[in-house]
Amino acid sequence: MFTVKDYRDALAEGYLLASKCRRCGAVQLPPRPICPRCGSGDLESLKAPKRGRVAAYTVIHVPPSRFKGEEPYAVAIVELLEGVRVSGRMLDVSEADLRVGLEVEADVIKLGEEPLLCFRPLKRP
Amino acid sequence: MGLQRGVAIIGAGMTRFHHKIHADKTGRDLFVEAALEAMASVDNGIELRDIEALFIGNFSSDSFEHQGHVAALMADWLGLTPRAATRIEAACGSSGAALNIGVMAIASGLYDVVMVGGVEKMRTLTTEEVTDVLAMASDEVYEAAVGFTFPGLYAAMATAHFHRYGSTWEQLCAVSIKNHHNGSLNPKAQFQEEVIDIARRLGERRGMTFKDEMEFLRSPLNPVVAYPLRLFDCCPISDGAAAVIMASEEVARRFTDTPIYVRGIGQASDTMALHDREDLTSIRATRLAAQQAYRMAGLGPEDIDVADVHDCFTIAEVVATEDLGFFPKGEGGKAAEEGRTSLEGDKPINPDGGLKAKGHPVGATGAAMAYEMFKQLRGEADKRQVRDAEVGLIHNVGASGATVVVQIYGR
Ligand SMILES: [Zn+2]
Numbered sequence: 001m002f003t004v005k006d007y008r009d010a011l012a013e014g015y016l017l018a019s020k021c022r023r024c025g026a027v028q029l030p031p032r033p034i035c036p037r038c039g040s041g042d043l044e045s046l047k048a049p050k051r052g053r054v055a056a057y058t059v060i061h062v063p064p065s066r067f068k069g070e071e072p073y074a075v076a077i078v079e080l081l082e083g084v085r086v087s088g089r090m091l092d093v094s095e096a097d098l099r100v101g102l103e104v105e106a107d108v109i110k111l112g113e114e115p116l117l118c119f120r121p122l123k124r125p
Numbered sequence: 126m127g128l129q130r131g132v133a134i135i136g137a138g139m140t141r142f143h144h145k146i147h148a149d150k151t152g153r154d155l156f157v158e159a160a161l162e163a164m165a166s167v168d169n170g171i172e173l174r175d176i177e178a179l180f181i182g183n184f185s186s187d188s189f190e191h192q193g194h195v196a197a198l199m200a201d202w203l204g205l206t207p208r209a210a211t212r213i214e215a216a217c218g219s220s221g222a223a224l225n226i227g228v229m230a231i232a233s234g235l236y237d238v239v240m241v242g243g244v245e246k247m248r249t250l251t252t253e254e255v256t257d258v259l260a261m262a263s264d265e266v267y268e269a270a271v272g273f274t275f276p277g278l279y280a281a282m283a284t285a286h287f288h289r290y291g292s293t294w295e296q297l298c299a300v301s302i303k304n305h306h307n308g309s310l311n312p313k314a315q316f317q318e319e320v321i322d323i324a325r326r327l328g329e330r331r332g333m334t335f336k337d338e339m340e341f342l343r344s345p346l347n348p349v350v351a352y353p354l355r356l357f358d359c360c361p362i363s364d365g366a367a368a369v370i371m372a373s374e375e376v377a378r379r380f381t382d383t384p385i386y387v388r389g390i391g392q393a394s395d396t397m398a399l400h401d402r403e404d405l406t407s408i409r410a411t412r413l414a415a416q417q418a419y420r421m422a423g424l425g426p427e428d429i430d431v432a433d434v435h436d437c438f439t440i441a442e443v444v445a446t447e448d449l450g451f452f453p454k455g456e457g458g459k460a461a462e463e464g465r466t467s468l469e470g471d472k473p474i475n476p477d478g479g480l481k482a483k484g485h486p487v488g489a490t491g492a493a494m495a496y497e498m499f500k501q502l503r504g505e506a507d508k509r510q511v512r513d514a515e516v517g518l519i520h521n522v523g524a525s526g527a528t529v530v531v532q533i534y535g536r
Contacts, residue, residue: 004266030267036396056405058280059352060272064257067272072349075272077281077400085400087271095352100288117271 002031002043011115014108016048018084029084050106051122052080059095074098078106078119088117097121127421128232131374133384134534135238136171137499138162139367139492142315142484144248147364152186152195152246153202155366159489160203160242163368168381171370173203177236179210180227182220182243183488188258189249199242214488216262217437219243220367221491221521221530225390227371228532237376242368243493245486255362259487262524264398276359278399278525279438280351285405286440287353289455294353296458297439298342301357303467304436304475308482310468310508313493315363315484358439363484367492369499385502388424388516389533391417397527406455408526411448415520418531419450424516426450429472429533431501431511433494435522436479442466445520446474449531473511476501491521491530498534 002019007030010017019031022044026037029048034041057076060067067073074090076098088106090098104119138159140147147155164171181196192198200210215222220243227241247255259275268278286292301320308314309322318326324341328334335341347355370380377384391414396402403409419425426449434449436442443457451472452460460466466474477483477497480490498517500506521530 056281056285056399058273058277058284058354059349060274060277061349061351062252062256062274062276063272064260064269064274065253066257068253070272072352073272075277075281077285077405083403087268087273087398087400089271100284114270 001033001041007031008115011108011117016050016080016086016106018046018048019043020046027081027084029080029086048080048084052078052104054098054100054102054104055079055085056100057090057098059098076104076119078104086117088119091118092120128228129234130232132228132231132371132387133374133377134369134387134495134499135372135377135380135384136163136167136370137368137496138166139313139496140365141313142363142365142486142493144315144361144363147246148248150364152190152192152244152366153198155246155364156199156242156244156368157202159366160240160368163240163370167370168383169379171380173205175238176205176208176240176370178208178230178239179205180223180230180239180241181210181212182223182491183212184214184216184219184245185258185261186246189245189247195244199244215528216523217435217485217487217490218521218523218528218530219488219491221494221519222392222528224491224495224532225392225530228387228390231371231373238370238372240368240370241492242366243489243491244366245488246364247362247486248364252362267398274351275524276351276354276438279440280354281399282405282444283353283440286444289406292443292455292458295339296462297358297443298339299461300436300439300442301481302338303461304479304481307468307476307509308478311477311483314478314482315361316478316482320357354438354440360437360480360485363486365484365486365489365493367489367496369492369495383503385499385534385536387532388535389418389420389422391415391421391531393529395527399525402526406444408444408448408522408529410526410529411445411520411522414529414531415449418533422533424533428516429518430514430516431473431476431498432518432520433475433477433479433497434520435490436475436481437485437522439481441522442474442479446472449518449520468509468511476506476509476511491519494519494521495532502534502536
């Protein structure tokens with residue numbers, strides 16, 4: 001059974017842990033103990049792809065206390081597989097360039113002791 | 126499924142919602158004030174001993190006032206002991222969820238008369254601390270930890286909505302301007318001032334003049350909170366309480382000749398994290414809760430004369446008016462801009478000023494919506510009265526839409 005710790009440990013190792021239902025094939029990121037589509041508990045682990053597109057975003061100007069002083073900072077919901085999305089911090093992008101549909105790539109940085117999922121615009125060669 | 130027996134609201138009361146005037150009051154003081162007003166509003170009178178149970182919506186008195194177990198506390202302070210008292214928590218949808226439980230408690234036959242209320246005393250904390258507490262209503266591990274705030278989640282919905290439907294921030298401003306206008310007509314509202322009057326007042330102080338609302342709303346006096354949402358897209362932080370008294374159909378007419386009947390109720394949940402929702406431009410729990418309520422009432426969106434929807438942010442009102450079926454998907458912003466949701470429009474929304482201008486003491490909001498419909502459907506809403514209002518709807522949301530409650534009322 002997948003726990004929050006499994007996801008965090010994977011993140012600390014630099015990858016995105018998802019769960020895939022062995023019965024119906026639904027993919028969940030972060031991983032879940034039960035498949036929300038069919039109710040099965042028979043799930044396998046899957047490394048989610050790191051490239052995706054911004055589905056929604058914001059730039060936080062009034063931060064919570066733990067991120068005080070970092071504002072303004074951008075947060076995005078990124079779609080990595082069809083219908084599979086996750087929230088992460090956006091780095092290396094100006095407010096003007098940030099838009100829905102922007103191609104991004106996941107990275108993990110350390111925030112104190114905690115791994116933080118972040119995304120950067122994909123650099124085209 | 127319908128209710129086993131009919132339920133009606135026979136009385137309603139609320140404190141004014143405000144960020145300053147209740148500084149010297151605690152949550153219990155506010156709740157007692159609202160509850161006494163609700164009792165005094167019962168046409169033929171009611172005694173404390175008539176009330177058989179109390180259901181209280183409250184999000185986080187633990188964080189705001191260092192006080193837990195608040196339902197028993199409210200029963201105690203109102204003199205209701207030893208009646209059953211239960212707290213219901215569903216973030217900003219707490220007292221909406223309590224309203225549904227109150228209806229079920231009477232419909233089941235267990236009680237004939239109950240009180241349902243909500244209370245939140247938030248101004249004990251700074252804005253930054255309140256931001257922290259409200260963020261607890263999102264997914265701590267997967268949303269708050271990467272930096273999302275509560276306004277940030279709705280801001281993200283706005284960017285998705287703008288992208289898919291071409292809706293605009295200017296349309297959101299129309300929601301804010303309309304709700305401030307309605308608030309200016311409501312003596313219970315936190316802000317009883319038109320946006321243009323606020324612009325004039327704040328401008329004078331800084332030697333600035335604005336030719337219209339939009340020039341003010343685009344100015345630095347309306348700072349960005351979470352792009353694209355600015356201060357005037359966000360509901361304020363408020364203290365306040367509200368209470369309604371519900372009775373079974375059998376006994377309601379003993380208390381009043383004008384009960385307001387509960388025609389339908391609905392409630393749904395969804396994923397905690399916004400990123401897991403099937404559609405970022407819509408709140409599925411709203412659509413499902415509304416379907417249940419419409420079906421129970423035998424009514425549709427076209428039958429609703431007036432509605433209080435959960436406009437914690439301007440984009441939330443736009444999305445709600447679409448998901449409730451008042452306007453086609455993607456056209457909620459346009460409808461607001463065209464004045465269709467104003468007091469004189471074909472679908473008046475938030476005649477009380479909404480969360481934006483009336484204020485949003487989070488746990489009290491659902492009960493305050495029921496209060497407004499009680500007034501509107503009895504024709505007692507004075508300057509903000511929607512003409513010929515006979516069927517009303519309330520829509521109360523927990524956080525970014527993981528809980529939604531809808532109730533429909535009729536005369
Ligand atoms: Zn499955």
